[in-house]
Each structure stands twice: as structure tokens, then as C-alpha cells.
Amino acid sequence: MKRIAESTVRRLSLYLGFLEDINRRGTTTVSSEELAKLGGTTSAQVRKDLSLFGSFGKRGLGYSVTELLERLRRIMGLERRWRVCIIGAGKIGAALAQYEGFSQRGFDVVAVYDSNPARVGEALGDLHVRDVAFFERDAESEKFDIAVLAIPARGAQKMAERVARAGIAAILNFVPGQLTAPPKVAMRTVNMAMELEALSFALTNRD
Amino acid sequence: MKRIAESTVRRLSLYLGFLEDINRRGTTTVSSEELAKLGGTTSAQVRKDLSLFGSFGKRGLGYSVTELLERLRRIMGLERRWRVCIIGAGKIGAALAQYEGFSQRGFDVVAVYDSNPARVGEALGDLHVRDVAFFERDAESEKFDIAVLAIPARGAQKMAERVARAGIAAILNFVPGQLTAPPKVAMRTVNMAMELEALSFALTNRD
DNA sequence: ACATGTGAACTGCTTCACAGCG
DNA sequence: CGCTGTGAAGCAGTTCACATGT
Structure with a gap:
């Protein structure tokens, strides 16, 4: 095509x-x-x-x-449903995990991970936060299609590579900072700061 | 220019x-x-x-x-700082209100509004949620530069027009659904569902 | 008569390639 | 010599306009 x-x-x-x-x-x-x-x-x-x-x-x-x-x-590709895991249970990750809009559009959030032991076990809607150490094990059995990265910039590239190695071919990236998509992985980036900067530019340079 | x-x-x-x-x-x-x-x-x-x-x-x-x-x-336009208000204190609005990345890049979240009385008064970081009925009054005295819309699609167009009428010339739009920027207002839209659909498309139609 | 489907023209972003200057 | 700055060329996405099918 x-x-x-x-x-x-x-x-x-x-x-x-x-x-x-x-x-x-x-x-x-x-x-x-x-x-x-x-x-x-x-x-x-x-x-x-x-x-x-x-x-x-x-x-x-x-x-x-x-x-x-x-x-x-x-x-x-919306005749089927997609299995989504969220990596990072901070403010943004937690909000995404509980966002109903996803399932309405065919995307089921089936797992949330974090590396912070204080957050592991915490309930988010009807999911509980899992330790990211188990990510690879789960990816194999639970067949995630898409990973949402909602973690700090530091360590994000490594995590993206773990995602790719686990056989997940799509990443939705909320990481604030530079992140390169691993080979063969489709990645879309949402960068709030960049959107605000575009508005700042528009306000500063209008007419 | x-x-x-x-x-x-x-x-x-x-x-x-x-x-x-x-x-x-x-x-x-x-x-x-x-x-x-x-x-x-x-x-x-x-x-x-x-x-x-x-x-x-x-x-x-x-x-x-x-x-x-x-x-x-x-x-x-980042030599100055920008005053941002968030409209909608649901999952996404609340997460954005507490997101540190904004102030690091020069954007100060100075107010959060909601129309739900149950949420008004709630603390988010060091802000408390205000009743959106006071939005126009506050906009005048507090000189918001940018409004972040994080509310349901129903009613969003009306709210966008209130924002414009209050003299705010930039909107960061998280509304899931159709929203037309009022005249003279710069708007950037972040639509999570659309990003996921783009990944669905990529996964479905790869190579 | 009416709205689609589509080559052709156009517009604008990207890449090239090299002159210009430190 | 090396890297910038920039016209010119190339390419991709959009718009035009009309033949086509109902």
C-alpha cells in the first residue's frame, strides 16, 4: 500500500x-x-x-x-480491540489509566506499571499498579499491543528499548524530553510543554 | 513577519x-x-x-x-512567564494542575476551575479548585494568558467562547471531540484517542 | 442535476549544493 | 578548511476543475 x-x-x-x-x-x-x-x-x-x-x-x-x-x-484498524499497558503511575500515568475515553474508542488499559515501590500495589480504577520488574514476564503472557510511556525523561530511552524487546510495536510517548523510537516501533509523542511553547510563539508573534 | x-x-x-x-x-x-x-x-x-x-x-x-x-x-516568547488557568478539575485537569513540567518551561498554573460543586474547594498542589462561575471575574483581575480546557465535549464550545470573550487569546485543548477555535484565538489540540488511533492505523497497515 | 473520484496545477516544505565568510 | 546561510531544485500535500456515474 x-x-x-x-x-x-x-x-x-x-x-x-x-x-x-x-x-x-x-x-x-x-x-x-x-x-x-x-x-x-x-x-x-x-x-x-x-x-x-x-x-x-x-x-x-x-x-x-x-x-x-x-x-x-x-x-x-478499529474492528478489533487493542490491549494497552501504561508504564509510569505518576500524575499523568494515573490519569490516563482512569480515562474512560480510551475504552470507548477500542483501547483497553489492561496493566499499569511503576518502578517506585511506594506506588506498586496502589489501586487505579479496577487495576492495581504492578512492579515494572514484571513487565517482560507479563508482556509475554498478556500480549500488550501498545505501551504508553508516562515516566520521567531519565531512563525513558532504556524503557522504550525494553518495550521494543518485549515485542510491543507501538508506543504512545508522554515523556518530557528526547526519546528516539526503537527500530520498527511506531511512536507518537505528546509533549505538553511543546504545545504550550507553540502557544507562546503564537501569542508573541501574532500579526 | x-x-x-x-x-x-x-x-x-x-x-x-x-x-x-x-x-x-x-x-x-x-x-x-x-x-x-x-x-x-x-x-x-x-x-x-x-x-x-x-x-x-x-x-x-x-x-x-x-x-x-x-x-x-x-x-x-519565553523570556517572560505565562499565566495559565486550567478549566476542568477531572482526572486530566487535576494531573495537569500538578504537573511540574509547566513551571520549569515558563508556564505558571495560577488557577483551576470546575463546574461541579463537589470538586470546588478541593486542593490541588497549592491551588484550590474554584467555581467556574467566577472565571470571568478572575480573568479580568488575574490576567490569564492561556486557558487549558480539560472538560467533557458537551459544553466545551460554549466554554471556549467564554474564554475568548474574557480576552484570553490562547487555548490548549484536551477536549475529546469537536471544538472550533473562536476567532483570533490560537488553539492547540491534544487528543489522546486520536493518537492511539494513529498507532492502531500504523500497526494495522505496517510495511 | 448533483456529488463523487481524480488527473493536473499549485503551494509550500524539505533537501541540495555551493558561495560566502570566519 | 569548515560550517553557515541561502537561492534553486525537488518533492509532498492541497486545491482545482471537470469528466463520470447515478
């Missing part, structure tokens, strides 16, 4: 959200123009994005909401 | 982080090649990014770490 731009993937994810709303409202048909308006883009962009994966619409009419929903779910 | 691409801003923020590390180590000079390696980009890209704002380097030698640090801080 041809390479898909990251911006396209982001938009597909957006469209999927819109379609879920639209479907809940009982609307059965949607045009590229309507999706474009919701997503702040153009109808041509929507059609181009979808056309990368096939022709799902009916000329003169638009797209069937349920059909497009199903197609997009398949494209995004 | 000419328009700066979002990708460029993200990289400048990265370079800034690297320079802080490098400076802490006592190194005084850095080349575009070294910054490129740290940031996973090319030396030409680094030079191009910096050249958008001036010529800070010395040919044959590289960049003075302290000078480039100062220049970048000025460019990013």
Missing part, C-alpha cells in the same frame, strides 16, 4: 468521530462537503483522503454513513 | 530543549549537524529553520550555545 501522510491519518480519525456523532443522530447519508465543514477542511480534501483507500460514495448522493463508518473503522 | 510553518515551530521547541541540555553540560558551541542528529532531521533543515529569524551562527565554527539559547527563547 502506498504511504499515507500523517496529516491524512489525523483527518481520517476526525472523520470517524464525526461519523459516529452523525450516526447516533440517525442521519443515513453524508456528503464530503458536510464532513469538510465539521473538520475545517475542504470537500476535495475529504474526497482525496477517502479515495486513497477506495471509492465508497455514490455520485450525486454522497456517502452512506454506516458504510463509511465501517470502512473507516477497518482502515484505522 | 512571514508566516512560520507549524512544523518549524515544533522543531524550534525541540532545538530549545536540546540546547538547554547541552548548555547544562557546559558545551559552548554546537553545529547544525549536531542539533539535526538530536532532532532526527538534517543540518540543512536546522539552518533553514534558524535562518527564518536571522543569522546566529559563525561560519566554520557553528553556533554559540548561550547565544542561540537566548535567541530561541526570545523567538518563542
